[in-house]
């Protein structure tokens with residue numbers, strides 16, 4: 001039996017301020033101004049100098065500003081998805097990591113690299129999935145279902161990961177849940193309801209789902225996407241599995257950010273409709289300059305916006321914030337050691353699985369899942 005828990009999503013309410021502004025409005029209000037010309041060049045030069053002097057590496061997510069992605073690559077840092085960011089940080093010899101992304105990514109880097117100091121341009125840059133899965137609420141939910149194996153998505157706080165048996169990313173979730181199903185395990189899944197539903201559909205596992213959502217992917221619209229597909233009949237449609245089912249059902253490739261990039265680089269089509277945060281287009285254009293990339297339609301944040309899929313918290317990352325980390329040691333991530341050690345357990349279990357079972361990962365990606373991309 002599969003069921004869905006009707007847990008309300010609280011992410012837009014606890015952080016309302018006296019003026020009634022929501023947390024997303026607060027995030028947009030904190031988006032740093034774009035730097036230009038000589039000012040931008042000076043900040044970039046200073047960051048490059050300080051990265052060397054402070055023995056630091058810059059690690060960025062695909063969804064942050066293109067200037068930051070370019071700077072990470074130019075300085076020997078890294079641009080990737082959340083898991084690979086944390087892996088890179090762990091294996092890099094630098095004593096300090098600057099993580100351009102959202103809060104759980106900085107926390108994951110610190111969980112895996114406790115000996116390093118981890119800094120973020122803005123510690124208030126968070127994620128609706130993380131905000132909508134508060135640790136005490138999750139503990140109560142978990143306590144109601146002690147018979148279930150707890151599987152959480154990477155987009156959760158360290159305090160939630162500390163309560164989990166497994167952490168998964170969108171690139172390995174199918175293989176791990178499929179294996180758990182073969183072992184007869186019933187699963188408690190959090191927090192993304194769309195990804196959970198997709199995994200449940202593909203694996204047939206018994207999954208109880210937390211009712212969270214990504215505010216960016218949740219906005220993609222199937223009707224508008226079908227109209228766009230009709231206008232571009234030869235385009236390949238790439239969809240992130242955090243999107244609603246009706247949108248996922250239209251996809252040629254359903255996959256993680258890494259899978260979507262791979263699909264564009266290796267695909268034979270000329271046109272690609274991309275349903276994920278539009279920050280990813282920067283890297284796609286660099287790696288596949290001859291391909292035509294079309295943003296999938298979303299409701300967005302205004303009535304006139306048809307393709308405004310961009311995360312407000314990712315947008316809070318700016319060059320000046322990175323400079324502040326390096327000059328003032330601002331934005332450092334701290335995690336209580338008992339929480340860190342517990343959270344490490346579920347991440348290590350995933351890392352061991354992905355290392356020891358490449359066959360199961362490949363089977364999940366190419367065998368029983370017809371549309372999944374390769375991460």
Ligand code: SF4
Nearest residue numbers: 127128214215216311
């Ligand atoms: S794009 Fe969605 S899942 Fe990613 S950080 Fe933003 S709110 Fe979270």
